[in-house]
Amino acid sequence: GDSVTQMEGPVTLSEEAFLTINCTYTATGYPSLFWYVQYPGEGLQLLLKATKADDKGSNKGFEATYRKETTSFHLEKGSVQVSDSAVYFCALSGPGSARQLTFGSGTQLTVLP
Amino acid sequence: DVKVTQSSRYLVKRTGEKVFLECVQDMDHENMFWYRQDPGLGLRLIYFSYDVKMKEKGDIPEGYSVSREKKERFSLILESASTNQTSMYLCASRGPGTGLYEQYFGPGTRLTVT
Numbered sequence: 700g701d702s703v704t705q706m707e708g709p710v711t712l713s714e715e716a717f718l719t720i721n722c723t724y725t726a727t728g729y730p731s732l733f734w735y736v737q738y739p740g741e742g743l744q745l746l747l748k749a750t751k752a753d754d755k756g757s758n759k760g761f762e763a764t765y766r767k768e769t770t771s772f773h774l775e776k777g778s779v780q781v782s783d784s785a786v787y788f789c790a791l792s793g794p795g796s797a798r799q800l801t802f803g804s805g806t807q808l809t810v811l812p
Numbered sequence: 813d814v815k816v817t818q819s820s821r822y823l824v825k826r827t828g829e830k831v832f833l834e835c836v837q838d839m840d841h842e843n844m845f846w847y848r849q850d851p852g853l854g855l856r857l858i859y860f861s862y863d864v865k866m867k868e869k870g871d872i873p874e875g876y877s878v879s880r881e882k883k884e885r886f887s888l889i890l891e892s893a894s895t896n897q898t899s900m901y902l903c904a905s906r907g908p909g910t911g912l913y914e915q916y917f918g919p920g921t922r923l924t925v926t
Contacts (some may be wrong), residue, residue: 703854721864733914742816743855759853788854799845799870800915802854 701726705789705803712779712810720774720806722763722789730791732756732765732772733800737786746774746787779810815839816918818907824852824924831890833901833921844886845915846870846878849900861886891924 706721716765724730735743747756752767761776772789802812819834826915835844843862847855847870857870867878875897879887886905890897900922904915 717865728828735917741918742919744906744917745914747916799857799860802856804852 701730701791701801703791703801705787706806708786708805708810710809712808714810714811714812715778718774718776718779718783720787720789720808720809722772722774724770724772724789724791724801726770726791726801731766732763733790733792734763734769734772734774735788735790735802737788737791737805739785743788754804758761779808781810781812784810786810816902816903816916818901818903818918818921821919822919822922822924823829824926825890825893827894829890829925830923831923833888833890833923835886835888835903835906836884836904836914837886837908839882839905840883841905841916842883842886843906843915844880845874845904845906846886846888847902847904848872849902849920850888850903855902856904872884882921895925897926898925899923 702725705724733748734746734748738744747758749756749765755764763772763774785804788805790800816837819877825831832890845860846858856872860882861867884901900920902920903918
């Protein structure tokens with residue numbers, strides 16, 4: 700079945716540091732890929748998405764590129780802020796999954812001032 | 813903006829009790845989902861519904877049931893709560909206009925079973 704593997708946390712960075720959170724997937728066909736973010740005490744929000752190979756999703760300074768050859772969708776940000784502290788989830792939705800999302804285990808990010 | 817609300821943010825119940833978790837969305841979405849979130853395991857799908865009175869099991873349906881009598885409301889039922897059902901429960905919805913497979917989430921209910 701479909702699966703998502705993402706970088707173990709927690710990750711602690713200083714403000715303005717570069718962020719990478721790795722995500723790889725296993726799926727049949729050509730899934731759509733997502734990054735969701737969960738701020739403390741809140742539900743998940745869609746951060747960005749990509750629906751086909753080589754697409755780049757971007758939002759709020761975050762980027763991720765859909766790499767079919769490496770089955771990856773790594774999340775990056777050039778300069779993190781304290782307000783980026785949250786849990787980040789990589790997810791996929793494939794054509795055979797009846798619109799379900801399959802999530803990774805989540806990565807806790809803490810940004811220190 | 814899509815709004816998904818859940819009836820309680822925190823809930824404490826005793827082992828063996830019947831527990832109802834309610835979820836309401838205000839955007840006329842067809843699809844609704846219940847997940848549980850546990851540290852290190854991410855989100856796991858319990859049940860989903862693609863229309864009123866329609867439901868399908870997700871990855872971990874054991875010990876749970878659901879009800880969808882109206883389009884805007886999707887209830888998760890723990891028939892006899894057990895301590896291993898202590899978790900964060902998240903409801904989500906999806907419908908036309910929300911983008912390919914994008915789901916909108918409620919704030920979650922943290923359930924403790926003692």
